[in-house]
Amino acid sequence: MELASIQGLKGKVSVPGDKSISHRCIMFGSIANGTTEIHNFLKGADCLATIRCFQAMGINIEETDHTITVHGNGLHGLSAPSNILDVGNSGTTTRLLSGILAGQKFESKLSGDESLNSRPMKRIIEPLTMMGANISSVLRNGCAPLYITPGDLHGIHYNSPVSSAQVKSCVLLAGLYADGETSVTEPSLSRNHTELMLREFGADIRTLHSLSGTEATAYIKPCPELYGQKITVPGDISSAAYFIAAGLIVPDSEILIENAGINPTRSGILKVCEDMGGDITLLNERCEGGEKIADILVRTSSLHGITIEGDIIPTLIDEIPIIAVMAAVADGTTVIKDAAELKVKETDRIETVTDNLKAMGCSVTPTEDGMIITGGTLHGASIHTLLDHRIAMAFSIAALVADGTTKILDSKCVDVSYPAFYDTFEQLL
């Protein structure tokens, strides 16, 4: 994809359904009794991988243009897959599905692409093993392929060293199959879609926040059954983030992003934009299925550098590439700290973000847990996405404010979370 600078992005966009929520609808719908009807499901490669995995375990999932219908088979209604489950590029599929597979009476293997198979899985192998699961890394390197055989699961309390919704959700899902209550404490609250949605499906699940610090603990009790739901997936704030940034940094712009999820465990990007001086207004705020939603109006603003650190990091972890792009054209210096988790995403995003910003002429220094960026003028360059969808999209926005032409290599990787990204873009031009 070749892009050049523009001015005056104006209009309305709707972003596709939330990726995290779309995965969970399929998973919970598959192990619920009855039918789950999903509207605004994200048909990105990651969520399609989740659909294929459950179809491979005998779940009937029907797709039409606008609706996905999952015919759930109950908590114990999955059947043994005849092949290795292919999780593609998706960490969410791998980690959440492992929690469910740990509670099944059949053996299974799952494996993904090169990036997925190099991401850390010890973080789920350890707590699942503590619960009595039999799960191992086939190559004994702490990564997928994973091999899971039946085990009797016990309720545990797990103190997670990282704030990770994938780890938390994995343990909570295994907890559905345990012999007693399971709880997970994390250093600060990560996205809570699992907790909100499992409750809607009828699970006995609650979260308590520590009074003295930032810790949060989710508790789940095994339950006899879950019940199919009708769900409209909110627009993905992580996809909206690219248009929020475009609206703020492209001169003479005004963009309305409709129906975006603004769950507080996901909306750190909004606070950061405001703190950087961005003109952002939330309109039409509402709540559906426990999830907050709003329309987001953004107008061109002159941004300034800030420090981003601490508890807010888990609420914007996927948005750091696009935040870095905004920082690269803001006035002054932005410091991003406490974000070492970036190293274990689809790529090492400290490296991919800083390497590509440098290629565009930005003054940026990678650090152990983040980066330091001094704003200035960006120049067109060849962007090496390393097949990371968020790098492709973030740098497509950078291209709009850079001198000359920017080439996004392997831009097709946007299909992972936002297949219509470039079409939506054109709509605004």
Ligand code: S3P
């Ligand atoms: C996700 C959780 C986050 C996020 C990922 C989706 C989820 O990962 O980066 O894109 O759906 O639970 P971690 O939980 O590992 O931080």
